[in-house]
Amino acid sequence: MNRIKKIFIASFLLLGLTSCYKDVSTTYDEMDVTLTLFDKEFSERTDTNFQTYRTFVIRDSVGLISDYIDQGGSEWTNFYKPNGTSDEIRRAIKQKFIDQGYVQVDSIKNADFAVNLVVTLVQNDVYVGNPGYWYGYPGYYPYWGWGFYWKSGELKTSENMDYYYDPWYGYYPWYGYGYSYSYEKANIMVEMIDGKSLVKYYEFLEDHQNDDNIAPEDYPIIYYRWQAFLNGVLANDATYGKDRFDRSVEEAFTQSPYIYSSNN
Amino acid sequence: MKKIYLIISIIVISFGAYSQDDVYVNKPDGFISFGFAPTWGVGNLGDFVSNGSYRGFFFEGKKFISNNVAVGGYLGWSGFYEVKDRGTFNFEDDPRLKSSGAITGNLSNYYYNFPILVSFSYYPKPEFWIKPFVALNTGTVYNKLESYIGTVGLVSETWQFQVAPELGVFIPFGKNAEGGIHIAGRYNYITYQKYRFNGVQYMQLNVGISWLL
Numbered sequence: 361m362n363r364i365k366k367i368f369i370a371s372f373l374l375l376g377l378t379s380c381y382k383d384v385s386t387t388y389d390e391m392d393v394t395l396t397l398f399d400k401e402f403s404e405r406t407d408t409n410f411q412t413y414r415t416f417v418i419r420d421s422v423g424l425i426s427d428y429i430d431q432g433g434s435e436w437t438n439f440y441k442p443n444g445t446s447d448e449i450r451r452a453i454k455q456k457f458i459d460q461g462y463v464q465v466d467s468i469k470n471a472d473f474a475v476n477l478v479v480t481l482v483q484n485d486v487y488v489g490n491p492g493y494w495y496g497y498p499g500y501y502p503y504w505g506w507g508f509y510w511k512s513g514e515l516k517t518s519e520n521m522d523y524y525y526d527p528w529y530g531y532y533p534w535y536g537y538g539y540s541y542s543y544e545k546a547n548i549m550v551e552m553i554d555g556k557s558l559v560k561y562y563e564f565l566e567d568h569q570n571d572d573n574i575a576p577e578d579y580p581i582i583y584y585r586w587q588a589f590l591n592g593v594l595a596n597d598a599t600y601g602k603d604r605f606d607r608s609v610e611e612a613f614t615q616s617p618y619i620y621s622s623n624n
Numbered sequence: 625m626k627k628i629y630l631i632i633s634i635i636v637i638s639f640g641a642y643s644q645d646d647v648y649v650n651k652p653d654g655f656i657s658f659g660f661a662p663t664w665g666v667g668n669l670g671d672f673v674s675n676g677s678y679r680g681f682f683f684e685g686k687k688f689i690s691n692n693v694a695v696g697g698y699l700g701w702s703g704f705y706e707v708k709d710r711g712t713f714n715f716e717d718d719p720r721l722k723s724s725g726a727i728t729g730n731l732s733n734y735y736y737n738f739p740i741l742v743s744f745s746y747y748p749k750p751e752f753w754i755k756p757f758v759a760l761n762t763g764t765v766y767n768k769l770e771s772y773i774g775t776v777g778l779v780s781e782t783w784q785f786q787v788a789p790e791l792g793v794f795i796p797f798g799k800n801a802e803g804g805i806h807i808a809g810r811y812n813y814i815t816y817q818k819y820r821f822n823g824v825q826y827m828q829l830n831v832g833i834s835w836l837l
Binding site: 390391392393394395396397398399400401591592611614615616 | 710712714724725726727728773
């Protein structure tokens with residue numbers, strides 16, 4: 361029996377040798393993910409689509425949503441300082457749309473689409489249910505040179521960007537039915553929103569400033585045409601590394617070849 | 625594949641040894657064996673992780689219940705992984721969805737399993753000094769699949785049914801030695817039907833030490 365004991369000891373030693381798995385070394389930038397989603401029906405339309413869009417408006421600074429960076433704190437101030445992270449992100453995204461043939465205008469009223477820019481730095485894991493998920497968080501809603509009237513409560517967005525958290529559907533989580541999106545790390549979210557629908561929405565809010573009993577279904581629909589998530593490219597203190605950021609922006613537009621204007 | 629040919633050659637040669645040498649020993653009561661178990665995926669698993677795995681071990685015991693048939697238990701562990709180059713993956717078009725898109729990142733895939741099997745072995749001549757055998761192993765297996773792009777991904781853990789036909793041989797260190805080398809080749813099939821897996825299949829080489837009981 362002594363022999364068998366020895367065999368057991370030997371096999372457990374062997375187990376110890378072989379069971380240290382998952383030691384794959386990765387650097388931070390290898391963990392960066394670039395995700396883009398687009399409205400299929402819109403992209404296939406002939407009357408108005410990504411190519412017939414001509415003009416855009418972009419918010420004047422990047423929204424910052426965080427559960428640990430305080431408004432007015434040093435990280436916050438740093439983020440918004442001239443030529444800080446906010447300016448750098450805005451400049452790069454704006455230039456990309458210009459490179460794709462779109463023309464920047466000053467007012468949402470003249471814009472075919474609006475570009476929303478939001479950075480999220482949230483410690484807890486959150487899964488995005490639908491576009492406009494962050495609506496209502498300070499920093500989400502942009503101004504675009506519009507007299508904005510904030511109404512708490514409902515936001516109605518189109519269901520044309522219906523992606524749900526269901527990683528069990530496809531072979532890979534980003535195939536098919538769904539996509540889980542973790543906000544554990546820094547994310548830059550770029551949203552391309554139909555200008556006309558946004559104007560309608562704002563006009564509706566303006567007309568109903570004093571109306572506290574608006575039914576959810578009465579709100580005009582805001583149409584999201586495209587969303588890009590640049591995941592991981594910022595450090596936890598909201599500073600950014602240019603190389604990683606530039607690569608992610610490049611990837612977002614490269615994997616969305618339908619985003620160009622044929623009208624200019 | 626070269627490994628498979630190597631195992632088959634060793635086993636065929638050992639079967640051939642019957643006719644060349646007439647060394648007979650007492651038939652053992654059984655065997656205890658353990659060792660390394662390198663594996664390589666075929667079919668869907670071969671696509672999921674294209675390189676072979678040298679992370680694996682096995683432990684098994686067998687006891688003769690008749691002149692030629694031994695029954696035993698088998699425990700194993702295998703780990704496969706692969707980190708692929710950064711790439712862009714377009715979403716598959718799903719008519720139920722109004723949106724589509726693409727994702728770019730570094731894809732890393734992992735597959736681990738832990739089989740707990742019962743083995744039925746047939747030894748044509750158990751009293752011969754070299755002991756080739758054919759076996760059928762079957763039982764349950766803990767099956768874990770992970771796939772990530774960046775930090776986002778899926779984990780699927782299930783218990784499945786496994787079946788593994790096997791061809792192997794015990795070669796003693798000396799003609800009357802109680803210890804020897806255990807070499808066996810297996811084909812494994814696991815009833816895993818999720819994502820694009822239509823069963824997990826892999827080849828396995830068990831190389832270890834065996835003791836006669």
